[in-house]
Amino acid sequence: GAVVSQHPSWVICKSGTSVKIECRSLDFQATTMFWYRQFPKQSLMLMATSNEGSKATYEQGVEKDKFLINHASLTLSTLTVTSAHPEDSSFYICSARRAYEFETQYFGPGTRLLVL
Amino acid sequence: ELKVEQNPLFLSMQEGKNYTIYCNYSTTSDRLYWYRQDPGKSLESLFVLLSNGAVKQEGRLMASLDTKARLSTLHITAAVHDLSATYFCAVDKEKDSNYQLIWGAGTKLIIKP
Numbered sequence: 276g277a278v279v280s281q282h283p284s285w286v287i288c289k290s291g292t293s294v295k296i297e298c299r300s301l302d303f304q305a306t307t308m309f310w311y312r313q314f315p316k317q318s319l320m321l322m323a324t325s326n327e328g329s330k331a332t333y334e335q336g337v338e339k340d341k342f343l344i345n346h347a348s349l350t351l352s353t354l355t356v357t358s359a360h361p362e363d364s365s366f367y368i369c370s371a372r373r374a375y376e377f378e379t380q381y382f383g384p385g386t387r388l389l390v391l
Numbered sequence: 392e393l394k395v396e397q398n399p400l401f402l403s404m405q406e407g408k409n410y411t412i413y414c415n416y417s418t419t420s421d422r423l424y425w426y427r428q429d430p431g432k433s434l435e436s437l438f439v440l441l442s443n444g445a446v447k448q449e450g451r452l453m454a455s456l457d458t459k460a461r462l463s464t465l466h467i468t469a470a471v472h473d474l475s476a477t478y479f480c481a482v483d484k485e486k487d488s489n490y491q492l493i494w495g496a497g498t499k500l501i502i503k504p
Contacts (some may be wrong), residue, residue: 307489309492314500315494317497318479318494318495318496318497319434319479319492319494321491321492324486324487324491326489332487349452353488355461368421368433368434372490378422378441379436380440380492381436382426382431382433382434383433384436385433389429
């Protein structure tokens, strides 16, 4: 199987601090990773697409300076929520696609962020 | 613009009954996916449908795809409580040499004993 992990799974932080979330593909190389956020009882909203070694492509309305994405290797992408505010509280989910396998995105378990 | 619509958005039903969830999409796409999400959890892949007329079954769930009608269905047979979850359909869209998933709003399914 293809396993994607996220760390941490839960984080509570104070307003104004930055939070880094890691997304790792444990047993495969992920040329493309996706970051989503999900509000309660809503569908997933794609934030950005990141390809290894290049800059992330952000969706319209997503602040690049607010949500910093780094896809430094074929197994790791990070999302940093800078100067977090309560409205950034959400469920963040990453997914990864294997090289040459366009059919399937493998989802991480998600990170729940609560900003006080 | 590619849009994906699910129907119904919420469904409460009794165990043992059958029901179908519908997923319509607005433009052609190569792949359609069904996912399951339990409360507080991430997504679990159920089915990937690749071609017109594709039908896949896993246990009490069966998914089908009609690319001409741009319609996929997820049929639940003799529902059991364990199938309570939110079900999402999603369609692939190519953008800038990458494939993105365009998501339906989800169908929250509650199955009562």
